[in-house]
Amino acid sequence: MQSALINGKKLCCSMLLKNCFRPLSAASGKLTNVEINDKTGVAVLTMNRLPVNGLNLDLLRDLLQSIQEIEKNKCRGLILTSASNTIFSAGLDITEMYKPDQERLKQFWNALQDVWLALYGSAVPTAAAINGHSPAGGCLLASSCEYRVMLPKYTIGLNETQLGIVAPKWFMSTFRNVLPRRIAEQALVQGKMFTSDEALKVGLVDELVASKEEALIKCEKFFASFSKTDPIARYLTKKQLRYNDMKELQDEKVQDVENFVSFVNQPTVQKSLGFYLESLKKKAK
Numbered sequence: 001m002q003s004a005l006i007n008g009k010k011l012c013c014s015m016l017l018k019n020c021f022r023p024l025s026a027a028s029g030k031l032t033n034v035e036i037n038d039k040t041g042v043a044v045l046t047m048n049r050l051p052v053n054g055l056n057l058d059l060l061r062d063l064l065q066s067i068q069e070i071e072k073n074k075c076r077g078l079i080l081t082s083a084s085n086t087i088f089s090a091g092l093d094i095t096e097m098y099k100p101d102q103e104r105l106k107q108f109w110n111a112l113q114d115v116w117l118a119l120y121g122s123a124v125p126t127a128a129a130i131n132g133h134s135p136a137g138g139c140l141l142a143s144s145c146e147y148r149v150m151l152p153k154y155t156i157g158l159n160e161t162q163l164g165i166v167a168p169k170w171f172m173s174t175f176r177n178v179l180p181r182r183i184a185e186q187a188l189v190q191g192k193m194f195t196s197d198e199a200l201k202v203g204l205v206d207e208l209v210a211s212k213e214e215a216l217i218k219c220e221k222f223f224a225s226f227s228k229t230d231p232i233a234r235y236l237t238k239k240q241l242r243y244n245d246m247k248e249l250q251d252e253k254v255q256d257v258e259n260f261v262s263f264v265n266q267p268t269v270q271k272s273l274g275f276y277l278e279s280l281k282k283k284a285k
């Protein structure tokens with residue numbers, strides 16, 4: 001039986017998951033759910049916008065609120081996962097970008113920036129239990145965490161170029177923080193979607209496991225590996241390592257929204273998004 005060291009105590013892994021979760025009510029919005037493991041202090045943040053966890057403005061706002069509440073509660077770790085059995089997140093909800101309301105489009109991008117800044121820069125250690133496909137924005141969220149565990153037979157990657165769109169610099173920095181530069185460059189220009197096995201091989205994910213329960217246990221073990229590390233020293237080290245990536249966006253936040261809005265509104269981009277949405281719908285029929 002697997003076990004993990006939590007607060008200096010050796011605990012059987014099934015004990016880590018059974019009967020010890022309580023909801024963090026302030027953080028549970030309509031589209032996210034947060035539960036804290038009372039034994040370990042680890043929060044599980046579940047995206048619950050089914051069927052595909054498309055990141056629309058509302059889900060992004062709920063995610064931000066949840067991440068902030070988890071930080072406020074000084075949880076020992078944050079595990080990001082999905083309520084779906086097959087999709088971690090389908091990435092940005094394309095309907096937010098196709099024929100958009102201009103004011104909402106700005107708010108949408110601003111919300112994505114804020115979620116990224118909060119997750120990438122979180123003082124609480126972060127991990128992703130990737131229990132399904134994770135394209136584009138889904139991959140961005142997972143790659144912003146410090147550790148990733150994935151289930152087999154799914155795909156993950158930044159596929160923007162395949163959609164005729166260009167991933168912003170901070171998407172690319174997030175990828176480069178995880179992958180060797182050459183692999184990141186090749187994957188980004190190709191818009192490559194990695195299978196779970198390929199993702200493990202290149203280091204886009206840290207481990208593969210057979211079930212969501214196992215993924216959560218692995219994430220708990222990752223957090224337990226910090227039991228002898230000073231939490232403030234840990235956070236300040238992470239902060240320094242990620243400082244340049246975050247500063248780049250913080251300094252250019254307004255310009256970044258403008259770039260996004262102007263890019264998305266280009267007729268050729270609108271056309272690509274329209275075709276893509278149509279192809280997704282046809283596939284669903």
Ligand SMILES: CCCCCCCCCCCC/C=C/CC(=O)SCCNC(=O)CCNC(=O)[C@H](O)C(C)(C)COP(=O)(O)OP(=O)(O)OC[C@H]1O[C@@H](n2cnc3c(N)ncnc32)[C@H](O)[C@@H]1OP(=O)(O)O
Pocket residue numbers: 051052054086087089090091092093094095133135136137138159160163165166167168259260263264277280281282283284285
């Ligand atoms: C010159 C330099 C300038 C630089 C400036 C920078 C400016 C920035 C540019 C903009 C960057 C924008 C970045 C975008 C990142 C993204 O995240 S884009 C989204 C990418 N996502 C995808 O490509 C995923 C697409 N979906 C799928 O591949 C599949 O749906 C799935 C594998 C996730 C799930 O498959 P399955 O289980 O078979 O479900 P489906 O039947 O396909 O889907 C069910 C249902 O959901 C709808 N849907 C799926 N994904 C999305 C989505 N991302 N958005 C909206 N809707 C989605 C799908 O159409 C089905 O709907 P219906 O049931 O038919 O209504």
